[in-house]
Amino acid sequence: MYKRVFTIVLDSLGIGEAQDAAKFNDAGADTLGHIAQYWGKNFKIPNLTKLGIGNIRADQPLQDVKVPDQPLGYYGKMQETSVGKDSMDGHWEMMGLPVTEPLGFFPQGFPxxxxxxxxxxxxxxxxxxxxxxxxxxxxxxxxxxxxxxxxxxxxxxxxxxxxxxxxxxxxxxxxxxxxxxxxxxxxxxxxxxxxxxxxxxxxxxxxxxxxxxxxxxxxLKPTGETDLDRLKQAGFDVLAVGKINDIFSGQGITSGVHTESNHDGMVHTIQNLAKDFHGYSFTNLVDFDAMYGHRRNPKGYGQALMAFDEQLGEFLNQMRQDDLLFITADHGNDPGFRGTDHTREFVPLLAYSPSLKASASLGIRSTFADLGATILANFGVAGNTVGQSFLSQLK
Structure with missing residues (x-):
């Protein structure tokens, strides 16, 4: 069992159109792919690369992003099952509570x-x-x-x-x-x-x-128990960084901190590495979405990813043997796509611990809830069977 599990959500970093993208009029969306295409050889994300971000879609390579033969981490992608593609849908689903009732949309303005x-x-x-x-x-x-x-x-x-x-x-x-x-x-x-x-x-x-x-x-307050509630009820620490506390209305969280930027979010996440806690640290880095995805700015998005990658290197260097890190996203927001809204895409799934001695594909996970199920399995906490743990695949 890992004593501490960290998840960093790169808000909106989709990795190619989801299986149901056409239903959302998002066929062709590819957030990371279009960023890599825009930057070409100048797109430098060495830490994400060595963890296996390029391996996720080796059959459809990211432009100028290497695919190492032996990445440090496990890699895959996740399909969303929630009825929407909002941050709330994505985060709730990660924590075992897919959104099944459509939310209200008002494209012509409010009544x-x-x-x-x-x-x-x-x-x-x-x-x-x-x-x-x-x-x-x-x-x-x-x-x-x-x-x-x-x-x-x-x-x-x-x-x-x-x-x-x-x-x-x-x-x-x-x-x-x-x-x-x-x-x-x-x-x-x-x-x-x-x-x-x-x-x-x-x-x-x-x-x-x-x-x-x-x-x-x-x-909206979660409509049922989430995996955060289950962890907290079982006596584990649940540390929220960034808008996580807002998304879950504070429920299931033992300590939350507001952040001012991606950089500030990573500073707080790295500070969590120095804390002697037992449980889960959950971070959202919202600038990717708010500042670059919605504004259809591939240049700024790429710069932000490269800046994150540098801080990720600092994080990796400070991890303990009994720490486990997941990197993922909550939806897409392709800066090379039409419109200004979120895009229905697969999201990346990277898993790494200094104690892991192998790497392999985690395949396509059929729901974001597999992430939460894996975290619960690590701490020996019962879930709701919505997701399937892949903990046993991490060797």
């Missing part, structure tokens, strides 16, 4: 009834109310919002209601209070919105508006 409730509660004008890029919406409407104190409400192709506000006119405390109210009235049908997201920003005009790291996600 007048809901907007009126938000306006009455906040006593503020509501503007925009349609799908929009988060950076573009504050560029286009930020000056009006700053002048009037209105609330910028917008959505995307995911089940989200986002509220942007300049901290100069709407303090964080007020923005959070409004988002908490929005959460309280959108749990059930006919709305059933996956996440309410507070999007504070600062600046004086459209030339310098900038979103801050004080984003806060108000996700």
């Amino acid at each position: 007048d009834e809901l907007i009126k409730k938000l306006a009455d509660f906040s006593k503020r004008e509501i503007i925009v109310n349609k799908p929009y890029s988060g950076t573009e919406v504050i560029k286009d409407y930020g000056e009006y919002q700053l002048k009037t104190g209105a609330l910028i409400v917008y959505t995307s192709g995911d089940s989200v209601l986002q509220i942007a506000a300049n901290e100069k006119v709407i303090p964080l405390k007020e923005l959070y209070r409004i988002c908490e109210y929005a959460r309280s009235i959108t749990v059930d049908q006919p709305y059933r919105i996956g996440r309410i997201i507070a999007r504070p920003y600062v600046g004086t005009d459209k030339t310098n508006f900038k979103r801050t790291s004080d984003r806060h996600d108000y996700a």
